[in-house]
Amino acid sequence: MSAWDPDRLLPDYVRRFEPYTPSRPDPELAKLYGCGKIYRLNNNENALGPPPSAQEVIRGFTPKRAAVYPSGDSYYLRCKLGKKFDKDPNQFLVGNGANEVIGFVIKAFCEPGDNIITADGTFAVYEWTAAFSGIETRLIPLKELCFDDEGMLNHIDGRTKVIFICNPNNPTGTYWNFDKLKRFIQKVNKRAIIVVDEAYNEFVEKDDYPDGMSLIDEYPNLVIFRTFSKMYGLAGLRIGYLAGSVETVQVIRRTCIVYSVNSIAQEAALEAIDDNEHVMKTLAMVREGKTFLELELQKIGLTATSGEGNYAMIKLRMDDGLAYRKLMRSGVMVRTMTGFRFPNHIRVTIALPEAMRVLVRELENIL
Amino acid sequence: MHSDKPFQAALELDCEQSMTPVVTSFVENAATCYGLDPADALDLTLSSEEIFTYLCSQCDHGEKVRIGCRYGAYFVELEFQFKADDFDLAAFNLTATHSLSCGEPNGETGLLIASRLVDRFSFSRKGGVSTLLMVKEKSYPHAQKEEAPQPKVMGDIVIRRPEPEELKLFIRQVRRYYDPCVTPLSFETPGKIVDMEAFGTYSIAIATDKSGTTGGGIIWTWESDKLVEFFGPYVLDQPRDFNIPQKLIEHMIGSIARTSAVGLITRSASPELRTEYFQPMGNLIFMDLEQTSCERSCYYRHLQEDTGTSVWAHPLVKSFLEAEYKRSFFAREIHPVTDEGEKSHLKSVIAADIVRETATAVLRPVWWGQDDSNLIETYVSTLLNERLFNIFFEMDLGRSWELHFTPGLLERGFQPRIVLPYAGTSDILILQYSGRVEV
Numbered sequence: 001m002s003a004w005d006p007d008r009l010l011p012d013y014v015r016r017f018e019p020y021t022p023s024r025p026d027p028e029l030a031k032l033y034g035c036g037k038i039y040r041l042n043n044n045e046n047a048l049g050p051p052p053s054a055q056e057v058i059r060g061f062t063p064k065r066a067a068v069y070p071s072g073d074s075y076y077l078r079c080k081l082g083k084k085f086d087k088d089p090n091q092f093l094v095g096n097g098a099n100e101v102i103g104f105v106i107k108a109f110c111e112p113g114d115n116i117i118t119a120d121g122t123f124a125v126y127e128w129t130a131a132f133s134g135i136e137t138r139l140i141p142l143k144e145l146c147f148d149d150e151g152m153l154n155h156i157d158g159r160t161k162v163i164f165i166c167n168p169n170n171p172t173g174t175y176w177n178f179d180k181l182k183r184f185i186q187k188v189n190k191r192a193i194i195v196v197d198e199a200y201n202e203f204v205e206k207d208d209y210p211d212g213m214s215l216i217d218e219y220p221n222l223v224i225f226r227t228f229s230k231m232y233g234l235a236g237l238r239i240g241y242l243a244g245s246v247e248t249v250q251v252i253r254r255t256c257i258v259y260s261v262n263s264i265a266q267e268a269a270l271e272a273i274d275d276n277e278h279v280m281k282t283l284a285m286v287r288e289g290k291t292f293l294e295l296e297l298q299k300i301g302l303t304a305t306s307g308e309g310n311y312a313m314i315k316l317r318m319d320d321g322l323a324y325r326k327l328m329r330s331g332v333m334v335r336t337m338t339g340f341r342f343p344n345h346i347r348v349t350i351a352l353p354e355a356m357r358v359l360v361r362e363l364e365n366i367l
Numbered sequence: 368m369h370s371d372k373p374f375q376a377a378l379e380l381d382c383e384q385s386m387t388p389v390v391t392s393f394v395e396n397a398a399t400c401y402g403l404d405p406a407d408a409l410d411l412t413l414s415s416e417e418i419f420t421y422l423c424s425q426c427d428h429g430e431k432v433r434i435g436c437r438y439g440a441y442f443v444e445l446e447f448q449f450k451a452d453d454f455d456l457a458a459f460n461l462t463a464t465h466s467l468s469c470g471e472p473n474g475e476t477g478l479l480i481a482s483r484l485v486d487r488f489s490f491s492r493k494g495g496v497s498t499l500l501m502v503k504e505k506s507y508p509h510a511q512k513e514e515a516p517q518p519k520v521m522g523d524i525v526i527r528r529p530e531p532e533e534l535k536l537f538i539r540q541v542r543r544y545y546d547p548c549v550t551p552l553s554f555e556t557p558g559k560i561v562d563m564e565a566f567g568t569y570s571i572a573i574a575t576d577k578s579g580t581t582g583g584g585i586i587w588t589w590e591s592d593k594l595v596e597f598f599g600p601y602v603l604d605q606p607r608d609f610n611i612p613q614k615l616i617e618h619m620i621g622s623i624a625r626t627s628a629v630g631l632i633t634r635s636a637s638p639e640l641r642t643e644y645f646q647p648m649g650n651l652i653f654m655d656l657e658q659t660s661c662e663r664s665c666y667y668r669h670l671q672e673d674t675g676t677s678v679w680a681h682p683l684v685k686s687f688l689e690a691e692y693k694r695s696f697f698a699r700e701i702h703p704v705t706d707e708g709e710k711s712h713l714k715s716v717i718a719a720d721i722v723r724e725t726a727t728a729v730l731r732p733v734w735w736g737q738d739d740s741n742l743i744e745t746y747v748s749t750l751l752n753e754r755l756f757n758i759f760f761e762m763d764l765g766r767s768w769e770l771h772f773t774p775g776l777l778e779r780g781f782q783p784r785i786v787l788p789y790a791g792t793s794d795i796l797i798l799q800y801s802g803r804v805e806v
């Protein structure tokens with residue numbers, strides 16, 4: 001009678017969820033849009049690439065080792081992280097990119113009927129992971145482009161399990177300072193897990209920016225996310241981690257997928273994390289790029305929001321989707337902000353001077 | 368249509384004429400329970416009888432048909448589902464083979480009669496299963512224009528969902544200030560809008576202040592799981608510096624930004640539309656039931672980053688598509704469809720989605736055959752006789768065979784109008800009948 005319809009087997013919350021469509025590979029995009037070179041300013045990648053020591057590891061990986069499983073729980077990397085942050089290695093959980101550890105946390109603590117709290121104008125993956133897990137997301141509007149602490153506190157109830165704070169926030173670059181974060185954690189008072197996503201932590205140079213890692217021993221319901229994709233230039237290898245109290249991390253470990261992080265990623269990350277020179281060079285590139293961008297955008301009548309992080313959000317006088325397509329004709333790939341609930345804005349990665357110059361030139365052309 | 372929602376009542380039975388009373392009593396009782404008045408319930412019952420009678424005349428002994436009934440706050444929807452293989456699909460061409468006004472209707476005209484008794488009627492086929500959907504709406508009192516009070520100037524603006532009484536008042540005020548061309552037809556009946564909003568057919572946001580003064584609003588509805596259509600924004604006599612249209616548009620975009628919606632379109636832009644949030648997509652001409660025509664500009668916003676795709680094109684519309692893609696900056700590889708003497712089917716099948724309230728019929732290909740041009744001509748003539756003046760044909764540019772309808776459509780007075788990116792398996796090309804309308 002009826003045809004094969006896999007939808008009928010799906011939970012309602014999966015049926016309603018629309019899969020994310022990633023960009024096509026650069027050569028395909030270049031062909032479709034008729035451009036020679038692609039300037040990747042869409043994913044906040046590090047234009048300098050991985051630190052030289054990590055590059056050396058990648059080059060030295062012998063093909064035969066591909067036949068051997070990696071360390072299932074990134075043993076050496078967790079030991080290294082423990083040493084670096086003066087913690088127990090069991091306070092760390094490494095994942096296939098920070099996106100994967102978002103899933104670990106939600107799966108560990110939430111069941112249908114529970115809710116998570118985050119902001120409306122922030123990284124989408126908290127909301128998406130909750131949606132396809134059947135968990136309600138309570139979106140609190142940003143207040144002056146910043147996470148609204150009081151608004152979030154007012155929405156906690158008995159079914160609130162996780163609160164996600166992106167610090168600094170992607171895409172606005174705003175951040176909570178040490179006092180604000182500490183006050184918030186105290187007011188939550190262990191009613192829920194607080195995740196502070198510090199994906200862009202290494203780019204922040206402000207003195208009052210809190211190092212979440214220093215608070216996890218004092219507050220056992222605090223979980224910190226970090227990644228090797230941004231500052232350490234290992235986005236293509238997919239590696240990130242979370243840190244928390246031993247008891248919280250042990251609970252999250254139950255839903256963690258072992259062996260999901262490959263050997264090259266683990267070994268490259270081990271080297272990358274100590275390379276301070278790479279961090280300094282990247283910070284200098286980002287400072288220079290932001291200064292250039294702010295000045296040049298002003299000349300063409302555009303404004304940018306660029307707080308912390310290696311990105312800036314630019315307000316346009318046109319549909320950001322249309323701007324994306326127009327810029328792609330010249331090979332400039334940006335991130336549209338409609339999905340972040342900033343219509344008519346684009347987010348651009350702060351990259352090398354040539355890319356910044358091309359971006360400004362092409363923005364002027366399309367306006 | 369609401370086919371993604373579960374049935375409240377369903378019936379599966381043998382396709383045997385003797386079962387007709389079971390069908391009619393099921394439909395009549397369900398329709399009455401769900402709030403249709405007796406006359407409307409009877410229309411739906413008669414319509415189901417026509418459909419069932421026709422299916423019985425076509426199917427083999429022992430075949431099953433499933434009849435589902437959905438209730439919405441303002442409508443009752445019936446769905447007939449049956450295996451397509453056992454039926455002559457050409458019969459679902461909603462075209463009259465002889466006049467309805469004289470003599471007994473034959474089986475083929477039964478479907479046409481069924482379509483006349485309901486507010487919406489559509490046929491589709493997926494994976495070997497055919498589905499006929501019929502919607503009968505509740506009757507509502509019409510609003511009077513003079514009922515609306517003069518709006519006051521607002522204080523600090525908040526954008527939010529309205530309460531039912533606020534909504535009715537807002538609709539009356541919009542009717543006072545705006546041409547009906549830029550409002551949904553349902554604005555004639557504010558009570559229906561309240562029910563549509565409660566059911567989720569419409570999402571509505573109003574701009575209001577602490578004192579409860581409403582200064583504007585916007586309405587949006589899901590056309591499909593990929594396309595959202597909106598009406599407005601409407602501003603009720605408020606100072607321009609309040610930026611009400613911008614706030615309403617941004618609120619609407621924020622509400623659908625992380626959903627399955629790929630595109631946002633308006634086919635009835637209000638003068639307050641902030642065009643910097645959209646791109647123009649061409650014009651459509653709409654005619655109401657009194658045959659008064661009105662040209663409407665379409666504006667579109669693509670909600671995602673274009674990943675680029677391939678489309679099929681008949682040589683006769685290739686230049687139109689090239690120009691559209693160039694103008695809208697969508698990256699497309701256009702592949703031509705050709706006729707190189709290969710064997711083709713004799714008969715075409717076209718499905719019709721009819722909305723009587725707006726005098727609109729949207730045709731979609733089910734099967735292509737050599738008689739396409741004649742079938743299109745018959746369709747046009749039948750639909751115009753039914754006072755369905757706004758006739759559209761939608762072709763999915765991801766399905767090469769659908770493009771074979773192109774020469775017949777152009778020959779019979781259709782013109783390519785709009786391309787909707789990713790609205791089907793790929794883009795959708797909408798053609799509109801632009802020939803003579805003689806009724």
